[in-house]
Amino acid sequence: MKHYLFLFALVCFAFGVNVPPIYGQSPWVAPQNGPNFVWGGNYFNTIISSPQPNMLAGRVYFFASRAGSNCNAFVTTDNGITWQQQVIASTVRVLPGFSEVGTYAVDMFMLDGQHMWLLSRDAATNAQSLLRTTTGLAGLVALPNPPPASFSHIHFFNPNVGLALANAPLRIFRTVDGGSTWNLLPNVTLTGSLALYPFTTFQGASNTVWIFTDNAMLRTTDAGLTWTTATIPNGFQTVAFENTLQGLGYTDASVRELFRTTDGGLTWTRVPNGSQPTSTSITAMPNQPGTYLRVGYTGIFALTRDGGNTWQTMSTDGSNFYMVAASSPSHIWAGSYEWGSSSRPGPPLLRYVGTALATKKSATPALSILVYPNPSTGLVQLAGPLTGKETARVYDVAGQLCQQGFVSDAQRTLDLSAQAPGLYLLKLTAPDGTIRTQRLSKLP
Template sequence: MKTLRIAALAAGVLLATSQLLPAHAAGASGGHRPSYQWELTPTGSTSQFRGLAAVNKDVAWVAGSAGQVLRTTNGGKAWQNVSPPGAETLLFRDVEAFDARRAVVLAIGPGEDSRVYRTENGGRSWTETFRNTDPNAFYDCLDFNNSRHGLALSDPVDGKFRIAETSNGGKSWQIQSTKGMPAALPGEFAFAASGTCLVAGPGRTAWFATGGADRPRVFRTVDGGRTWKVSDSPMASGPAAGIFSLAFRGPLYGVAVGGDFEKPDQAVKAASVTYDGGRTWRLVPAEQAPKGYRSGSAFVPGTLATVVAVGPSGSDVSLNGGHSWTQFSDANFDSVECAGHGPQAGCWASGAKGAVGRLTR
């Protein structure tokens, strides 16, 4: 099933939530076309960039096929090829950057194809800091709570999802015991689609999302990944369906997007929201959901509850925390990430054929 998936993919707490985000909040999406749009920033690459790290409006990193990693420090006017040497056969699917110089990239695949590289000098040199030696493990995504603590997620091994942890910014990784991990469902896995199948929150909180089984689920931890609780989701699931991306604002309010990547133009139970840190999820009705399968999502900095979701058939925005969505672009992107504060805040998207865009309005 994992082989099928690779082939298919390759071709603070808010204020009182009930007060802040009512089901039909004023200013909800719909009624007018949002003014957001993507400004393309040519990269000169033909790689598919599913890995994306936004630092601010000027600095971003992308990572993708053919072992390629690019970096910009001038808002996308120019991109530098800073790929790790000898990585041409690897599939990079996630990158997490702390600033313009420090970044960690994840290569996916079975066995030793799953690796982590780290740079401290803007990609002039890289150190391989993790190589998976278990032929049954397959790492999908990683994320950091801060510049030191991070987690990487593997599909189930011996019936349980596996977590690797770092406490030194990715310089070294330790495989965690699965004693505190609930059992996986038959056929359950995570999607290495945009680097957001696992997301880290404040403190030691983190969540990861799944698909592939008879129902999608969201796992959550509050102790840095040592113990996990799991909740069912009302979204679609199946061999090519599930939750592809999570986005959280603070420890309680979150959005999940996904659907069925074999039906990219259909919103097949494609979005849901949570008010309680992922313990329960509310399905977004089809008429208010994103207009197709979506693989990436992110909250927009400087807004109260604006969320952007991207996928191969277009991009959608929600102005009310994910309750309703409006498509604003038909551009093909796989990943979206936002970062920065005030005038330095920015959102980026990346995808096939070297495409990278900056969100403008």
């Protein structure tokens, strides 16, 4: 990427205005100490997601008709206390003809604060590259082998196993070595046209992901080894799942309608609550059963606690909402967009600081700590809140202590390489005595 630094310098010259800190008197504000985006005029859109607890990952695409484009990536793993930020792609227009040179960011997936992949395309040749890092945004490096097809979207379950989608014809590829090589899945068929953002999952989903087209759905719960397919009522504009079974899908193909599934997307039932407000994004609130958030380009922000039957409007303002995500029940984020219609566009990334959202306690709350990859051949990562230095103990099925160490925010890796293949129990003990457990599977 170093040979494109001169392009970035030119783009900074063309786009060099900082984002304003607050957007009017709305309950949505630019996060304090948040990313300082390189401004790109009145054309941008912001994509965000929360793949792990307390994590927000995203990117902002900026466009200027006669200057080019750039893409800012950002990530926090502590609900916005600290951030990583990097310009991951940029182009400039050159004379004659204003042709573009540089790179576009086709897609990006951030698994955690260290493991990330960037699908990049050369603006002049259309050649694709896949970049990977295990040390955070600043460490992205192109892999030696180019993608075997024209990929459009990527998704990873752990540092090794991932999926890629290719168009014309629609195909699914799978990798087990972090993207270095890819194999076509020959017996998996996609029909129709891919949704704008075809991969859908939920926070901490591990090996589960859905792929949506305008007429069908594919689902895997074992990281792409086996698949289930089903037809869908309409092409969903946005889909959200709270677990492997319950989810909502919104469509405005002919009329605005909301659909619910309770079987992982195999069947969908229309939610009978009248006309739906225009929505661009729906997301599930982590660890709050039946609780979803929705936003729309009209500035609406709404909440449901009963699986979509009723909605409470939390705010209506001038924000052009594009996506919504929740890194925790008390940390709500929105990505905005602007397409040249405003003389004063708002910040690309917003945080909700309005009325506190009442929580709904789960009778069987999900674990707030996640371990991945699981199963693992050795190294595993911890995702979720840690309280200071916690003691990590690993027990076998007979209850014998196999290894012991410490984990913290600065050290989230456990090495199980010395353990024999089999099932284990990880027990984390915090300084205040709080104990959390997670089952582990060690592979040969």
